[in-house]
Amino acid sequence: MATSTDQLDHVRALMARATGDEKHEESSTSTLDALWVLYDRVLRIDPSHPDAEDRDRFILSKGHGPVALYAILAANRFFPEEWLDDFMEHGGKLGSHPDRTLVPGVEASTGSLGHGLVMAVGVAQALRAKGLSEQRVVVLCGDAELNEGSNWEAITLAPNLGLANLTLLVVDNHSSSFEPASWTDRLGAFGWQVHEADGHDLDALEAAFLEPHDAPLVVVADVPAGEW
Amino acid sequence: MTTTRDATAARTMREAFASTATELLVDDPRVAIVLAEISTQLFGAGRRHDPLRVVNVGIAEQTMVGVAAGFAMEGFHPIAHSLAPFMAERPFEQLKLDFGYQGLGGTFVGAGGSYDYASEGATHHAAGDVAAMLAIPRMQVLVPGHGAEVASLMRATYANGAPTYIRTSLATNDERHVVSPGRLEVVRRGRGATVLAFGPMLTRTLRATEGLDVTVAYATSVEPFDGDGLAAIVGDRPHVIAVEPWYEGTVASALTRAIGHLPATYEFIGVPRRFVHDYGTWQQIDADLGLDAAGIRARLELIA
Secondary structure (H helix, E strand, O other), rough: OOOHHHHHHHHHHHHOOOOOOOHHHHHHOOOHHHHHHHHHHHHHOOOOOOOOOOOEEEEEEEOOOOOHHHHHHHHHOOOOHHHHOOOOOOOOOOOOOOOOOOOOOOOOOOOOOOOOHHHHHHHHHHHOOOOOOOEEEEEEEEOOHHHOOHHHHHHHHHHHHHOOOEEEEEOOOOOOOOOOOOHHHHHHHHHHHHEEEEEEOOOHHHHEEEEEEOOOOOEEEEEOOOOO | OOEEOHHHHOOOOHHHHHHHHHHHHHHOEEEEEEOOOOOOHHHHHHHHHOOOOEEOOOOOHHHHHHHHHHHHHHOOOOEEEEHHHHHOOOOHHHHHHHHHHHOOOOEEEEEEOOOOHHHHHHOOOOHHHHHHHOOOOOOOEEEEOHHHHHHHHHHHOOOOOEEEEEEEEOOOOOOEEEEOOEEEEEHHHOOOOEEEEEHHHHHHHHOOOOHHHHHEEEEEEOOOOOOOHHHHHHOOEEEEEEEEEEEEOHHHHHHHHHHHOOEEEHHHHHOOOOOOOOOOOOHHHHHHOOOOOOHHHHHHHHHO
């Protein structure tokens, strides 16, 4: 049985096949460990049925640096690993921001910042309206993406709708020009349950995602600058 | 017979929208209504029917559209609504990307296009709403001229998988017409120019053209536009005069796509491209801008 280290090494090898987006390299690598934990230990998504009604939903809100997500999806056989060789190429399916109409397993077409969290609120509410109480929605935002005001509309709304099925993963790679005050203080004040974790500690991240909660959950994956 | 008078004539377009949306909510479990405070008082029955499918996001129009997109991603037919500037302009990128680019469908109902709420000032005006919506591929743009037409256009499009902007207004025509997306109607036939009235401009256009030997046609569908229908009525050397309730010339590309292959001439009677720094009522602003029946008549006497 492959260890976590073996599997992550394979994902990193897949990421190395997708070249050309060096400006977003840190954006991608800083999300790798949290994404791997999600797809290996938390989310229930059948790669052979990526649109199944009873799946969990994951949205890469920031869109930037999607190579880690692409590599994890490929490693899990959502699509052939060879697609990574055509990353950003004309005729390829994997752009430097993901297109839901092209890529199995990509729930939302993102890249313009500040859209995914809002849509995730709608998805979470829609799941409730459909009576799907066991499914969860996880959305990844970057710390700099949270400069966008639309996110704070959604951060205000989600606790008021009682969306305990929604998890916001903040990958804080310290790329924002503005270092925030404590995430726990800021997001907790809006009514979210906040769990800050080491962004490279797989077990700590898993524990954070699986923490019991009756309010929308935030998992802050801290990735210090330079340790992407 | 294409026109009727009925009990719905007394309803405003906004009330017609709300009652139709509520009926759809009750009849179709895949309908969801997303609001941003505006008109929430009209959806009490809908909330009582299913509070999970009637969501008020607060004063947050980007979120209104984004949440609607989330519903659409889950297979729902969302209906969102606000005043026209806050429906079509403020959340423009969410309409463009979350719905247009992502290939989703939804209904977006703007109330009070142009300067319907004249006394509120230009922060609440939107004469550019239709031009903005036409810039989004896949977006359907409909402009009913009567409350009953709001209902029929909503029912025709709410579940067709495309995003649809429906522009309602305080001004209404005297009579309802039987309308459908992608279709225009000849209301009066003449030998001269073709005067094409959009949405709530029809009644005043009919008054303005009394005694003139022109054809008057009525359009409630800007996208899809009935190009074949227009081509069929304009003759070999068309002279088309569009009477528009939004910035003049907004429909120019639709007309030229339809009859650009002919030696056609075009005139546009609509809202001048400037901000209105005045208050009062929409009727007073119409008169100032030459968009009441008398003003349209004066223009037509120069160009028809």
